[in-house]
Amino acid sequence: MNKLYQQLAFINELEKLKTVKRGNLTLDDFRFENSAEHSWQAAMCALVFREYFPQALNMGKVLELLLVHELGEMRAGDTSVFDEVGKADSFERELAAMKVSVSKLPKEQAQEMADLWLEFEKGSSAEARYSRVIDALIPLINHVKVAEENYNPASLTKTQVLAKKKFIKDQAPALWPLVQELIHQSVTKGLYLDK
Template identity: 60%
Template sequence: MFERLQQQLAFTNELEKLKATHRNNRTLDAYRYENSAEHSWQGALMALVFREYIPEEVNLEKVMSMLLIHDLGEIYAGDTFIFDDVGKSDSYDRELESLKISLEKLPSDQQDSFLELWQEFETGISIEAKYARVLDALVPLLNHLEVAQPHDNPYGLTKSQVIAKKSFIQETSETLWKLAQEVIDQSVAKGLYLDE
C-alpha cells in the first residue's frame, strides 16, 4: 500500500513540470505565457460549464479526466503550436514518448488507464473524446480574444487558417461552433487575425 502511494506521489510531483511548459497564449496580466497546466484546468472546468451544448449523453468525469491528462505528453516534448504543421507532423509520437516517461512513475494499472484516456482523446473515437477536443480547441480561441492586445498577430494568421483548424467543432456541437465563429469574427475585428 505504501509503495503504491509513493509511486502516486512521485507522479504528483512530476506534474509540477507541466506548470513550466509554456504555450503561445498570454495570461490576462500580459506579462507571461499561459502554461499547459492552466490550459488543461480551464478546459476541464469548461466541460462542466458547456455540457448542455453537447446533444449526446456524455460521461463528464471521463471528459474532465481526458482534459486533465491530454497535455501531460508536453512535459518533455513541449507544446506544439497548432499552426506549426511541421512540428505537428510528429507531435503525436513525441508526446506519447514524453507521456510514457511521466506515467512510469504511477502504479501499472493507473499507467494503463491514463494512457488509454490519452489515446482515446488523441483519436477522438468517443463522444467524450470529441467533446474534450472541442473544448481543447475553444480554450485558446477564447483566451486569445480575451487577453491579447489589439493587432497582436505575430504569425500573420488569417481567419481562414483559424477556421480550417477549428471547423471540426461543428461535427460535435452546432452551438459551440457558432460560438467559435463569433469569437473568430471578434478576433478579426480586434486585429488578431487577418480577414480574407
C-alpha cells in the same frame, strides 16, 4: 518502491506541466499561460458548455480526459496547431513523453492514464470528442479576451483558423456560432488577418 511512493513520484512529475508555456497570453502582465493552467480552464469550460454537445456525456470521464490530455507536453512541449512542421511528429513525441511520465505510477494506473491520453488523442468516444472541442475552443476565447490589438506574430488568417476549428461544427454544431463570433471579434481586433 511501494505504491504510495510511486504515486507521489508521478505527482511530483506533474510540476513539469506548470513549466510548459503555451501560445496564449494571460491577464496578469500578459505572460504566456502554462499547460497546467490550460488543463484547469479546459475542465471548467467543459462543465459550463456541456449542454451544447449533442450526445449524453459522462462528465467524470470528460474531466479525466481533460486533466490527462496534456501529459505528453511535460517532456515534449506544446506544439501549436498552426505549426505544420511540428505537428508532423507531435503525436509520436508526446506519446513517448507521456509514457515516460506515467511510468512512475503503479502499472495499472500507468495503463489507465495512457489509455485516457490515447482516447483523447484519437477522439474515440463522445467524451473524447467533446473534450477535443473544448480544447480547441479555449484558445479562441482566451485570444480575443486577453491579446492586445493587432497582436498576430504568426500572421494567422481567418481562413487558417476556420480550417483548424471546422471540426467543432461537426462535433458540436450548437457551439459553431460562438466559434464564428470569436473569430470575427479577433479579426476586428486585428488578431487574425481578414483573408
